[in-house]
Amino acid sequence: MALYVHKYGGTSVGTTERIKHVAGKVAEARSRGDDIVVVVSAMSGETNKLVAYAREIQEIPASRELDVLLSTGEQVTIALLAMALEQIGCPAVSYTGWQVRIVSDSVHNKARIVSIDTERMTGDLKAGKVVVVAGFQGVTAGGDITTLGRGGSDTTAVALAAALKADECLIYTDVDGVYTTDPRVEPRARRLDRITFEEMLEMASLGSKVLQIRSVEFAGKYNVPLRVLSSFKEGPGTLISYEDAKVEEALISGIAFNRDEAKLTILGVPDRPGVASRILGPIAEANIEIDMIVQNNADDQTTDFTFTVNRNEYRKAFDILEKTCQSLGGRQVTGDDKIVKVSIVGVGMRSHAGIAAKMFEVLAKESINIRMIATSEIKISVVVDEKYLELAVRALHETFELEREKLPSTH
C-alpha cells in the first residue's frame, strides 16, 4: 500500500461539476488500496475576484488582511471536494492550512513553510479517510493566516508529500506533462516521460509554467518524486526525479522561453567596487525582480551594466535607473522592452562541449541577432528581439532533434 499526494489546480476544480470529476478520480485511486491526500487550489477565477474586491477597497491591500481574504478560496474547494467524496461513498475530511499546522514564516503573501504536523492526517488515513488539504496557505507560530504566493498549492502538495514521506506527488493540471517546448510555438514539441529536478527548475524559471519553481526546489531537496499529469486526459504524464542511469540521455531536454522580459542598460558608469550593488540596490528596494545580469567593461575606467526585468516593471525600473545614473555619474540609460529570452536546458550539456557553439550557429544561420547571453551548468539563455521568438525556438528544436524519442544510450 502506497501513499500518494494528489494536487488539483484551479482549472481542475473550476466548477462543481469538475469537483465531482476530481472526486471520481480520487475515489478510484483510493479504491486501488492506496492512501490519498489531496491538495486543492481555489476554483479558477475566485482568487482574481477576491483580489479585485481588495483593490476596490485599498490601493495596496494590507498584506496580512490579503492573506485572510485569499485563503478563503482554497477553503471553499476543500469543503466542496470532501462533500463530493462523501457523496460517492468515499470517507473524507477537509483541513485548512492552520488545521494541520502548516506553519510558515510571517512573510505575508509569500510565506515559506517551516513545518507541518502530520499527526492528524496520518490518523485519518489509518481510519480509511481521504484527507483533503487547502493549498497555498499556512499559519504563523503566532496564529496569523499566511499565503505562499502564486502557485503555492504546488508547494503545499510537495511539502505534504515530504512530511508524510509519500511515494509520489502527482500534480494534476490542464496539460498532460512537460514538453520539449511550448507546442503552440513548435507543433512538433514532444511530451517528456522523465526529466530531472534540475532541468525542471530551469524550465520552470524560464517560463514553462507547468509547475511553480519553489515546489520543484522543495521536491528536489526532499527527494519527492513529482509527476505532472492532466486532470482531464488519461496518461502517465512526466515524472520529475533525480537523474538515474535509466533516464533518457538527451543532450538537451527542452527549450524554454519567456516573452515578458525587458532589458535595461546603464552605460559608461565609473568602474568602482560596489557599483553593481549601487545600481541594483534601488531596483530591489522597489521590489522589482531582476532576471539576467550582464556586465561589460567598456574600457579601463567605465563599465556597461545590463539586466532584464519583467516587462510590466520596465517603466518603473527605467525611472529608478536614470536617477542612479545621475548619482553615479554614468553616461546614459538605454532599454528595450521588445525582447524575449530563449533558453536550451539539459543535464546532458554538462558533459558535452560545443552545445553553446551549436546554439549560436543555428541562430546566426537564421540571422537572429543575440542581444545578451547567460549560461549555467545545464542551461544557455539568449536574449533576442521579440519578433524572432518562434523562429529561434523552432530552429533550436529541430537542431537538437527534440521531436524524436531518445532511447537510453551509454555515451
Added chain:
Amino acid sequence: MALYVHKYGGTSVGTTERIKHVAGKVAEARSRGDDIVVVVSAMSGETNKLVAYAREIQEIPASRELDVLLSTGEQVTIALLAMALEQIGCPAVSYTGWQVRIVSDSVHNKARIVSIDTERMTGDLKAGKVVVVAGFQGVTAGGDITTLGRGGSDTTAVALAAALKADECLIYTDVDGVYTTDPRVEPRARRLDRITFEEMLEMASLGSKVLQIRSVEFAGKYNVPLRVLSSFKEGPGTLISYEDAKVEEALISGIAFNRDEAKLTILGVPDRPGVASRILGPIAEANIEIDMIVQNNADDQTTDFTFTVNRNEYRKAFDILEKTCQSLGGRQVTGDDKIVKVSIVGVGMRSHAGIAAKMFEVLAKESINIRMIATSEIKISVVVDEKYLELAVRALHETFELEREKLPSTH
C-alpha cells in the same frame, strides 16, 4: 472611554462600497475616543451562493464540511473591512472565529459558544486598533470549524460584548429599530425607544426578524445592553435592556406574527402517559422544529394533539405523523398549511388582567376565527387563517393604541 461592540449584517456589507461606508462609521465612532470591536456577517448573497454550491455536490451536505465552507463568507468580509479601515487611516486587525478562540461545542451548523479568549483583542484595543471579528463562526476544542447557525453573527457580537464587558452592543441592520409591528402590514407601526429583553425574545421568536433570538437570550443572560439601529440612516434605534423604572410602561409593546406556520393534528389517540413524546419523538428525530403545542382531551379514553411546524416541513411532518397515528391506533391525521400565528407581547400584561379577553374580543368583532391559542407570561399567541393576518394585526394595533407614544407612568 467606553468599549462598544458593533455588528453589521450582510446587507450592510453587501458591496465593497458599503464596506467602505461601514468603515467610515466605525472610524467616526473610534475618533470619539471609544474602543471598538466590529463583528461582521458575510456579504449578502455569499452564504446562499455557497449553500447552492454545496447542494450541487451533495444532497444533504456533510455538516462538518458545510461549516468549513460557510465560514469563508465572514472571513472575506473581515479582511475587506480591515483593509477599508486601514485605507482611511484607522489601524485595524481582523480575526476569524478560531483566531480569537471563539470555542464552541461540536454541533455543526448550529454550534453554541462555550468560551472566548479576549487576550489578543484587548491587546489590540490597548494598541489603539479596531478589532474586526468574523461573526457566525467558532472552533471546537479539537480544532474543527463550526458555525452558529442562521443569524449567528448577532450571537457572536453579544458574546464578544459579554466577554469583553462592553458598555453596549450595537446591532446595525437595515431597519432603524424595533417596531410595534411590521410597518408593511400596519403603516402606523411605531419605532420603540426601549424594549425589555423578555419582550424582545417573544418578538424575535415570533417572527420580528430584527434580531436572532439566541443573541437576545445571551444579551439578557449576561446583561449586555443591546441597541438595534440602521446602518444607512442616522438615529438612536431601539435599546433592549432590563426593565427599569424609566421604561415606558405600555401594556403591550408590540404585535408579532409568523406567516411560515403550518398546523398538524392527530385525532383520537388513546390517552396514555407518554403519548406526547411518542408523537413528537419521531418529529424531533427528523430535525423538524415544533413551535406551538396544544392538547385537548376529546373524551376520557382518547385525546387530540395539535402542533405547528415551519410550513416547509409540513409535508414531511404529515408523513411521519401518519405512521405514528397507525402505530398508536389514532383515528386520523389532519392539517392545514394556510395558517399564521399572531401574538401580542408586553411585560405590562403581567400585572394586568383582561388583556387576553380584550384580544379575543377584537378578533371576534372582526369575525376572525381562532384556531389555536397559546399563552406565556408576557405573550398571547393565536393561530388564525392566513387570509386574516393583516386584518388581525391592524385591529390589535389600534385596540392597544400602539401608534401612540406612551409616557412613563406610575400605575
